[in-house]
Amino acid sequence: MSLWALSNPDDLVSLQRSSAVNGMIRNPYQIPTLEECPECGNSGGLGGIIPIECPQELRELLETHIDHGEYINLSHEEYGKVVDVARKYFREKDIIAGSRLLPLYWHVPSPPEQSVFWPGLRCIFHESLVAALEQNQVTGLKYIPIEVARVGSLRVDNKSWNRKLDSLDDSEMLEASRPFVDNVERYGNFFLVEAEEKVFYRMANELNWIFCSTCGHVKEEPNHDQYQEMVETWSQDFVIPRRFVPDLDVFKCPGLGRFVINDKVKEILKDSESGNFMTKAVRII
Numbered sequence: 001m002s003l004w005a006l007s008n009p010d011d012l013v014s015l016q017r018s019s020a021v022n023g024m025i026r027n028p029y030q031i032p033t034l035e036e037c038p039e040c041g042n043s044g045g046l047g048g049i050i051p052i053e054c055p056q057e058l059r060e061l062l063e064t065h066i067d068h069g070e071y072i073n074l075s076h077e078e079y080g081k082v083v084d085v086a087r088k089y090f091r092e093k094d095i096i097a098g099s100r101l102l103p104l105y106w107h108v109p110s111p112p113e114q115s116v117f118w119p120g121l122r123c124i125f126h127e128s129l130v131a132a133l134e135q136n137q138v139t140g141l142k143y144i145p146i147e148v149a150r151v152g153s154l155r156v157d158n159k160s161w162n163r164k165l166d167s168l169d170d171s172e173m174l175e176a177s178r179p180f181v182d183n184v185e186r187y188g189n190f191f192l193v194e195a196e197e198k199v200f201y202r203m204a205n206e207l208n209w210i211f212c213s214t215c216g217h218v219k220e221e222p223n224h225d226q227y228q229e230m231v232e233t234w235s236q237d238f239v240i241p242r243r244f245v246p247d248l249d250v251f252k253c254p255g256l257g258r259f260v261i262n263d264k265v266k267e268i269l270k271d272s273e274s275g276n277f278m279t280k281a282v283r284i285i
């Protein structure tokens with residue numbers, strides 16, 4: 001079995017041109033973060049995505065904690081009120097500070113003509129690629145629906161690209177991509193893609209790390225130097241110890257791209273004719 005690190009290509013010249021191709025994700029509803037976690041003392045929150053539509057009762061409460069379009073860090077008391085409402089709709093273990101709720105919106109400054117996209121630290125697949133992966137019974141991925149909110153009219157090839165765009169942030173880039181496409185449905189459906197298995201947690205368990213159940217930060221991290229040495233070795237040599245390789249077609253591993261995939265998945269991606277990715281061989285040791 002061969003393994004490959006899958007990641008975004010490095011040929012888009014600038015972060016702004018990458019944003020123009022891959023877009024940006026907006027999530028209007030999330031479990032707020034904390035000023036100071038009562039369990040571990042950290043601020044913020046590292047919750048993931050709860051793939052459930054945010055209920056109206058919770059939406060109305062969350063909207064009272066937004067200032068200039070951004071969620072504010074809450075005191076423990078205010079955070080507790082949000083959690084009390086969230087418990088009515090979600091499992092207790094899923095309610096972690098910073099967790100994002102559906103719907104998620106994707107804004108793309110240029111027409112989405114590939115099958116794979118890399119907005120920020122996330123990954124999006126077109127429905128045609130998802131169908132091929134499911135048809136071939138690929139294991140290790142979960143697919144979360146994402147709504148295409150806006151599609152702009154920018155072109156990112158070297159001939160068309162306006163270098164003035166290299167000075168813009170994401171919001172400015174989106175505005176510069178007007179006029180927006182009227183009928184975004186023409187591009188089909190898209191899904192946010194996440195790995196079910198993250199080697200990071202296997203490593204953390206082996207190193208006896210303890211995570212905070214309230215905000216998701218590491219509460220105790222003995223052997224941190226050992227963790228750093230492992231990740232540095234893996235990323236420099238593109239290797240992974242056999243004991244950390246799960247029996248899945250796709251997984252996520254520190255230092256090895258966005259995902260680690262096997263030959264079957266690589267061939268499916270190749271057949272999708274999407275050029276917006278790159279792979280590099282990973283050696284099992």
